[in-house]
Amino acid sequence: MFDNNEKDGILLESGTNELEIVMFTVGSGTFGINVLKVREILNPVPVTETPNGHENVEGVIRLREDVIPVINLAKVLGLPPSEHQEQDKFIIAELNQMKVAFHVHSVSRIHRISWEQIEKPSELSQGVNAHTIGIVKMDEGMSLLLDYEKIVVDISPESGVNVDSLKVLGKRERSNKNIVVAEDSPILRKLLEDTLAEAGYENIRFFDDGKGAWDYLTECVDEENKELTSDIHLVLTDIEMPKMDGHHLTLKIKEHSVLKDLPVIIFSSLITGDLFHKGEKVGANAQVSKPEIVQLVETIDEHIL
Secondary structure, eight states: OBOGGGGTTSOOSSSSSEEEEEEEEETTEEEEEEGGGEEEEEOOOOOBOOTTOOTTEEEEEEETTEEEEEEEHHHHHTOOOOSOGGGOEEEEEEETTEEEEEEESEEEEEEEEEGGGEEOOOHHHHOTTOOEEEEEEETTEEEEEEOHHHHHHHHOGGGSOOGGGGGGGOSOOOTTOEEEEEOOOHHHHHHHHHHHHHTTOOEEEEESSHHHHHHHHHHTEETTTTEESSOOOEEEEOSOOSSSOHHHHHHHHHHSTTGGGSOEEEEETTOOGGGHHHHHHTTOSEEEETTOHHHHHHHHHHHOO
């Protein structure tokens, strides 16, 4: 059993560029999930099948006041079913403002690692339908970080970013504003490009991790004259990214003598009530939970200079 009380002492410091991952197995593979996504870990409980459901969803379970879908990760990943069902676990996770149960084959332990230990998989190793966003290098081998948001959105598209929802904002003109975006998901980078263009923001420079964004920002600083050499009006960042996460990127910006006044907005599936304070502690100007794209655009409007 793993619950929120157990996490009270985990990663109290924000912006350290570290994370805690819960290690688990599916088939012969070893995987990890960010502790910040995990609400609790249970032994399997009876599942109620739902008619006409997605092939990767076993059904739903009732957990206190919540009805939660159960996603079979073995089916998602194309791996064989469990050979030792007595070791199976349900990982109850919260992301994109919804709770899901990931059915896995065993849970081992929690590892603290640095985002610098996580490599982005090459396109060759990923394949077209892969769900891997990072490869964790550890002494005892490698494990994979999965794109849990993509897994959920593939099953439930309405839980993802909806470009059409921006129509409520009407016609807009923001093309003279320059935004730096750090987001490691190629799919979400494309969605953000489309949605922000729809909202009038067309001058966007994308980076697939926080380090790339940080290197670019510091290249734009004239240290001698203590000023920016390029017009940058706002930084938008995810939290979970290889090399440098969004909290660490935000902290570095806010501690920099020139960059500190740049508005930073965190846009992440991890903006839950009990984790909001982590973004506040590193100095984020605002935090918006995925997939609330209308709220994101309105928040950019409020903070952009």
